[in-house]
Amino acid sequence: MIQVINLSKSFKDGVDVLKNVSIDFKEGELVIIKGKSGSGKSTLLSLLAGLSKPTSGEVIVDSKHISKLPDHFSSAYRRDNIGIIFQKYNLIPDISVKENILLPLVPLNLSLGEINNKALNVMKLFHIEHKANELVKNLSGGEQQRTAIARANVANPKIILADEPTANLDEKLSLSFIEMLKQMKSERKTIIVATHDPLFFDLDFVDRVIDFDS
Amino acid sequence: MNIQLLEYALKYLQRNFFKNIFIFVVLTLMTWLLASMFFITNSMKYELNLTLDTLPDIILQHKKGGISSTIDESISMQILEIPGVESSQPRVWGYYYFEKAEVYFSILGIDEFEKQNRQTLLNIVDTQNIESNSMIVGQGVAKILEQNYYKEYFNFIKEDGSVMKVYIGGTFKSQTLLESNDMIVMDKNSVRDLFGYASGEATDIAIKVTNKLEVPTVALKITQNYPNLRVLTNEDIRVSYENIFNYKNGLFLALFVSSIFTFFIIVYDRLSGMSSAQKREIGILKAIGWRVEDVLKAKLYESLIISIFAYLLGIFLAFSFVYLLNAPLLKDIFIGYSQMKPAFELAFLVDFQTLFLLFFLSVPIYVIATIIPSWKVATLDADEVMR
Numbered sequence: 001m002i003q004v005i006n007l008s009k010s011f012k013d014g015v016d017v018l019k020n021v022s023i024d025f026k027e028g029e030l031v032i033i034k035g036k037s038g039s040g041k042s043t044l045l046s047l048l049a050g051l052s053k054p055t056s057g058e059v060i061v062d063s064k065h066i067s068k069l070p071d072h073f074s075s076a077y078r079r080d081n082i083g084i085i086f087q088k089y090n091l092i093p094d095i096s097v098k099e100n101i102l103l104p105l106v107p108l109n110l111s112l113g114e115i116n117n118k119a120l121n122v123m124k125l126f127h128i129e130h131k132a133n134e135l136v137k138n139l140s141g142g143e144q145q146r147t148a149i150a151r152a153n154v155a156n157p158k159i160i161l162a163d164e165p166t167a168n169l170d171e172k173l174s175l176s177f178i179e180m181l182k183q184m185k186s187e188r189k190t191i192i193v194a195t196h197d198p199l200f201f202d203l204d205f206v207d208r209v210i211d212f213d214s
Numbered sequence: 215m216n217i218q219l220l221e222y223a224l225k226y227l228q229r230n231f232f233k234n235i236f237i238f239v240v241l242t243l244m245t246w247l248l249a250s251m252f253f254i255t256n257s258m259k260y261e262l263n264l265t266l267d268t269l270p271d272i273i274l275q276h277k278k279g280g281i282s283s284t285i286d287e288s289i290s291m292q293i294l295e296i297p298g299v300e301s302s303q304p305r306v307w308g309y310y311y312f313e314k315a316e317v318y319f320s321i322l323g324i325d326e327f328e329k330q331n332r333q334t335l336l337n338i339v340d341t342q343n344i345e346s347n348s349m350i351v352g353q354g355v356a357k358i359l360e361q362n363y364y365k366e367y368f369n370f371i372k373e374d375g376s377v378m379k380v381y382i383g384g385t386f387k388s389q390t391l392l393e394s395n396d397m398i399v400m401d402k403n404s405v406r407d408l409f410g411y412a413s414g415e416a417t418d419i420a421i422k423v424t425n426k427l428e429v430p431t432v433a434l435k436i437t438q439n440y441p442n443l444r445v446l447t448n449e450d451i452r453v454s455y456e457n458i459f460n461y462k463n464g465l466f467l468a469l470f471v472s473s474i475f476t477f478f479i480i481v482y483d484r485l486s487g488m489s490s491a492q493k494r495e496i497g498i499l500k501a502i503g504w505r506v507e508d509v510l511k512a513k514l515y516e517s518l519i520i521s522i523f524a525y526l527l528g529i530f531l532a533f534s535f536v537y538l539l540n541a542p543l544l545k546d547i548f549i550g551y552s553q554m555k556p557a558f559e560l561a562f563l564v565d566f567q568t569l570f571l572l573f574f575l576s577v578p579i580y581v582i583a584t585i586i587p588s589w590k591v592a593t594l595d596a597d598e599v600m601r
Contacts, residue, residue, distance in 0.1 A: 051501055051597035071593065072505050079503025090498045090600060094229050102218070103499065107508040109216040151502065 001027040001190055002048065002159070007057035007067075009043050017043045020057070023210065027158075030181070030191045032200045035212030041194035042087070044212075045161045048192065049082050050074035061159070079104060083152030087164035089144045091151070093137035097128055100136055101151045108155075122150040126180060142173040149180055160184055162193045166200075174199055219508065223515035237480055238524050244473045245528025245576055246535065250544055251466050252568040253536040257560040266452050270303075270420035271429050273451070274436065275444040282444075284415035289440070293421060296439075298432050300424045304416030306402045308409045310370065315358045321398045323405030347404070348383030354395035356385045373410030380404065477576065484583040488591060496591045497599030509592040510585055517584035521577040528576075529569065537562050 002025040009018040017040045025031055033041045046052045047059055050066050059066040061081065069077060078084075083104075091100050101119050110118075123129035128146040131139060136147060145165065152160055162181075166174035174197065182205055184191055193200060201209055227234045274293070276285035285304070293302040306323035349368075351359065359368055359382070370378040380400060406413065421436075423429050433445045488496075496509055535541055540560060591599055 046597045049501070052595045072507070075500060075503055075505040075508075078501070079505075082503075084501060086501075086600075090494075090501065092495055092498065095225060099225065103222075103504075104502045106218045106222055107216070107504055109218065112217070115218065155503070 003060040005058045008055045010055045028188045029207045030185045032206050032209045033194045039212040042163050045163050045194050081157050083157040083160045085148050085152045085162040085165050087167050089148040091136045096133050097147045098132040101154050104155045122154045126150045141168050160189050160191045166197045219512050220515050223512050238520050241524035242528045244477050245525050246531045247473050249529050249532030250536050256563050256565050269448050271423040271448050272421040273446040274419040287414050287416045290419045296435050298423055298428045301422040303420045305418050305420050306405045307417045319398050320396050323402035325402050348381040349398050349400035350384050352386050352395040352397040370408055372408050481583040488587050493591050493599050497596045500596035506592045513585050513588040517581040521580040
């Protein structure tokens, strides 16, 4: 489903973050990418999402050359295919949980009923419906994360990318996230998690663990 | 229209309430000030043009010691012999200071209905019956007299200090308000009596020329034949009016420039960049699948909501200020001499050119100033913007 071919990324200061990386991700697969800070995990996710362009190499998703898409199409590709859970959640703090979750649907110009249904479904699925009208800045870390997960799932994407999803959570909340991950996998989504949290490495429903340190 | 996107734009404005309300207030005030100035000058130009159209082609004055003096009426008969002159009419008029109200009235004497003034007068007076001991007054004069309990007549103080009682026969219609507002028209002999002019003397002579293209030629002939007289053509008077008006326009320009300057400070602030929170928000929107055009559409809605509402409110306030409240303070900048004349109402005019000009001076510039920085950020890699 996702082919990463000889992918390299260098930053402007000359640092090579990724060098000739090649990986295949199958549909419905849950893959954990582990590695230390600076090993290039987050950069790989960014390239898979089309948030930045590689220095060389290619990302192909369902035969589409994502890394070569112009900005207009890479945004549309993300909107239709990808849900991203960021390490710092990247929510808009001064709007409500529901409004944050609805944001990916805004450009689609759906009916109000449809948009509300979708929001309600994901809020129920990730247990955040009781905070629907709360401003994000007033939420706890765990609630913010559930909001971010709900937002990543609201457009029902087939690929979920999670960057250090438990970095800001305690163990209890991290275990709760792992439950949600299981739920997403049961929906046949392709999930790629970049993390250095050992909690993920021995999970029985994880298909593969790729070690970026080696 | 994408309602959700519009809702997002409204929410964004609400989230940055104080900053946006400040911009809204400044834009509204700027539109109000400029629109008020345009409305006042348009109304005044309209009034002046109406007045200028009724002026005689040539006016003859007699000067003594460099000051206008009375002119011998009999000269008007000699002027009639000049080829091209259609009519020549001695006029008797002057200014009367009403001390109690601290205003000047312009008083014009007419021979029953002089040919020179008849057509004009019949068009602008609400009565066609002038008795010899009555007068027609401008609406401003009528108002001032009424305020001072002169509802049916007025007691003038004559040049020799005695009292002269004149009845109010009617008022001028609202057209030509600016010039007729302070005017009183009465019988020519009554005016002579009031101002102490001798019989056979006039203030000036009004001349009408059959072919308007011949006015300079006729004026030249009069100058050659009567070197002691001052010859003023309609064009001279128009230029002198325009000079006064252009001087007022200079003040207008000063206000205009300061308003525009304020506006461009806002525009510069918008163009010079966005806060890191604003940039980050655009990055987040891009990361979750918004295209550049979606971001720009949201910014377009935001800027249109602010600028169009500010424009509409500014225009509404200007209309109310100028035509309902009669532009207090601001009007005095343009008609400073009104302190010596009765106040007049500004004629209501809707000039679409002015409305369009103000629209294009405010709305598109503000919209562009909002969209350009957003576009700059939205075209960067989302990853880079969020970092």
